[in-house]
Amino acid sequence: MFTTLRTKGLFLAAALSLLALPALARTLVEPPFFADKVAKNELPPLAERLPQNPIVVNPPGGDYGGDVVTLVPRARDIRYISTYAYTRLVGYDRQLDLQPDLLERLENEDDRVFTFTLRAGHRWSDGSPFTAEDFRYYWEDVAQNRELSPAGPPEFMMVDGKLPRFEVLDERTVRYTWDKPNPRFLPQLAGPLDPGIYRASAYLKRFHAKYADQAALDEEARKQKLKSWAALHNRLDDMKEQTNPDLPTLQPWRITNTAPASRFVFERNPYYHRIDDEGRQLPYLDRIIMDVSAPGLFAAKANAGEVDLLFRGLSMTDVPILKEGEKAKGYKTLLWPYARGTELALYPNLNTTDPVWRKLNRDVRYRRALSLGIDRRTLNNALLFGLGVEGNNTVVAESPLFSPELRTLNATYDPTEASRLLDEIGLTERNGAGIRLLPDGRELEIIVETDGESSLVVDGLTLIAEFWREIGVKLFIKPQDRTVLRNRSYAGLTVMVASAGFDNAIPTAIMPPTEYAPMRQDNYAWPKWGQYVETKGKNGDPVDIPEAERLLQLYETWMNTGNRTVQREVWTEMLRNHAENQWVIGTVAGALQPIVLRNGLHGLPDKALYSWEPTAMIGIYRPDELYWNKAAGKEARR
Template identity: 35%
Template sequence: MRLNLPNFAAKAEYRNGARTLRITLRPGHKWSDGHPVTADDYVFWFNHVLMNEELTPVVEPRFKGARIEKHDAHSFSYHFPQPMPLFVNHLAHNSSRLAMPAHFMRRYHPAFTDPAQLEREAEELGLQDWLTYFAAVNSTTDLMHFNRPVLTAYVLVSRTSTRALLRRNPYYFKVDPEGNQLPYIDYLEVQRVDSPEIMAAKASTGQVDFAGRQFMTADIPLFKRFEQHNGYSTYVWPRPYGSDVVLQFNLNHPDEGQRRIFQDVRFRRAMSLAINREEINDIVYFGYGVPRQLTVVSASRYFEPEFATAWAEFDPVRARALFDEMGLVDRDGDGRRERLDGEPLQITLEYMIGETPKQVTLDLVSAHWREVGVNVNLKQISGTLQRIRARAGLMDMTIWHADRNADILFPIEPYWYVPTNGGWEQSQWSKWTRWYFSDGALGWEPPAQIKELIGWWETLRRTTDEDERIAMGKKILRSQAENLWALGVIGLGPHPVVVSGKLRNVPLQGYWGWDSRWTWPYYPETWYLDEEVAK
């Protein structure tokens, strides 16, 4: 995942020591309503969404001090205060969010429409204010549908709580080698079901043409068993994740006693040594995952084998010795260790499930930890609560899957290794992240070791020297291997993808996950239904 190819842009050119990136759009591209795609669409998003303090209260680090300049209808430049040679990675992976149909969205923005009018309209629709009104109009997934133009291969026609109907975008810009406009398939029906179990049941009985989201590794035997009888194939694509479950301790815990324990590297090392990764691989992954410590995928140019093996062996004897060395001992003989202040060592791990085998992994890991005297209570919570508590730094522990570990994303979003993300999926270091985001005005000032991590990443993302970039990336990952800022369990887990026997052009091999944007690299607009098989 290193090669970036042109798409809407004819070319992207760095100038001024990588402080300026000039984008030249291909003329003739259109939104789904037929209106031309121009530089105005990128300027509108940058100036009136990203830089609007109400819509974007905190600007992400990559855009701090940046500005945009329009040259003509089809070219514009991003100007950065410092070199940004990796900004093209962001464009390649997530550029769809950097443009909005300005001709359409201006109508709902107070810079172009009377704010009082927008507030009245929001109230009439039962929305809180112009901000929620703007977000609703911009959304293509909400039940309240405003027909916002898109650039995707398909356009939403209708949506209910259980299904969505999409038709091919008549202005989609891609064609096949013979000049036929893509996509080949005219209509898509997307069904929403109430549970992963129902989803797996529908897929295994041949009721879908393509499915993969929210399937689990444990579904593979079910899909394989019925694929021949029900006319589909089960492709197994690895997930490009450093770990399917990344275990995070709150290093900025509000309780000083708990914080002191979590910040002690001996504790994190002991917790890692207590995990029997081989057992988890056999039980959960049928032996096809990769037991490893949290780090980048092995195909990465930043990878070193010792990063994946650091403190990843199963050694409960050594784990117990490290706990004892810290003074975390069982004083009352109940099989559970006490804190340094004599209070019971009680840890609650709050989590939400999805995409990877999180629940069964947690069940096994928590059992391993009980064997060495550490009791971790598991508490499944809603996505809403996860967002609130993780961002506020209120959790003892949480988990997610360690995406952003392939070369397209690791160098620009090293979230698991450097405090640069204030998102809901992390709880390691929210106070240090806030300090970094606010240039020291908010949060907690981190120790020198964490400042060093931030400094290495700043060098990595600014340098135009590839060798220096790789060296900085390896320093960050070597620090992770030594300090275990978060723990990995199993990486590159197998993921089932169900493909109907009549669906053509779907590759047998691929990667499934956020780093690869699931099916994006495999050109789903070129997939088609074989009418002979369909009969």
């Protein structure tokens, strides 16, 4: 299902059932939102605002106009529009194939040489040209400027510690060349967090000491209580956070106001690079309005009809109240499967500092016993209304890498076998309550720490405590602040952590298996191994379990090849390694993500997969194609 478009090592510029045809060859329809500005010559007509070769969406969607109201729990969370508006140099389509987006053409030679060609006439939202200079400015003047980027260029742009050779071939063409393959380069560009390897140079040069008077910039920085020109530049260079309305954007909507505010308004980008087959410029919607609200009120506000679109901040537990208000308030609740490895995962800390627990957590028999001691059917019924998928923390069936047997390997309910394994380890002594004793005489009481933000996790742990008691294991739940939890994990103070499973459970072979190897400290199963890899041996501990070392070896194999067959083989072995070793104990996957959609608002599929990575929440389903139908009476709402 998910294939990668390649011919002789080249990614071609086919796109999403999109046609790229010259804008001037078709009749263009000016958005009414800009009609007054065009009439007053404050804005060029649409034919002059589009690239010569825009992306053309086929078939067409709907009508121009209208606002969409949504909610955010705090002002800072307006930044998530950068994820789900999903405008990228190269992005995933609905089949998870990589396609050019902002780029007109992309050439990939064996994952070593990447040539990007921009669209002639493409402009930023302020009308300034989007050219190769914006890539050069980022690479030379931002990424490699130690005052602006103390850590240097992003790590994903390094291969064996070496940066690529960057070339500007002409005004519209740039090239990145590595000596060895860098297969994660394109997936990183298509990810939920755009790394932004280009910048609005015409705007930002005014705040860069190389192009403007440094003394004047430093003085302006002091006025804003900043330390230097570099701090001023970084505050204004804000592609992700959406705090600078003056910063030009290539996204479908641009922010118009700043905090403090209880309402944030995004207006359509007059120079956006997509049109439909009838000559209408996307996005169809004029404005996205984000109201700040307490997260505990999201479902109630949706139930009261106060939103047009809402997904982030809702969970499966909100479904009953959402369904209750549908008919009276004129909306529907879409239920999309959440493509996560598991909704509740248990992470035995292989790096915990307590020597007794450390030895136990590292024994695969112990991890398998805990897994076999969980009644996932009961969890499924209690937590997911029986609609979930029981088993390991692994990829979902929609992934081309899915293997059915890996979902259930060591992940069925077998308390007899679980008890046998615990006995085999030597945990045969019990106290009067039937709880097994550790070798040093302590109760086998596992303190499972969690950030307490998910009621599903806490409720699930309560049930697991009952299951484990049957095999002589005691469980104590310890909720706490997420920052405190992470710091305890990094320090090796946790014994076990409960959280969600793999973020990307619908990978394809071209996606880097970083999350599946012990190389990130934010994985609660191996924080110190992750520290060691991330700091290149300065902190943490080296991986010292052969099966985990194999995961690192496989990751290195993936990183050093452009061969898709080899990459798939790597993924296959890594997934089996996880199922066999139970590094993370999965329970039940397939929670449903509620998406509230006002009646008359069209453009989203009734059923699709929801995830952070790779779908960028609803990003790959193109929110710029959402529209109000005329019957809704909102298509021209201002």
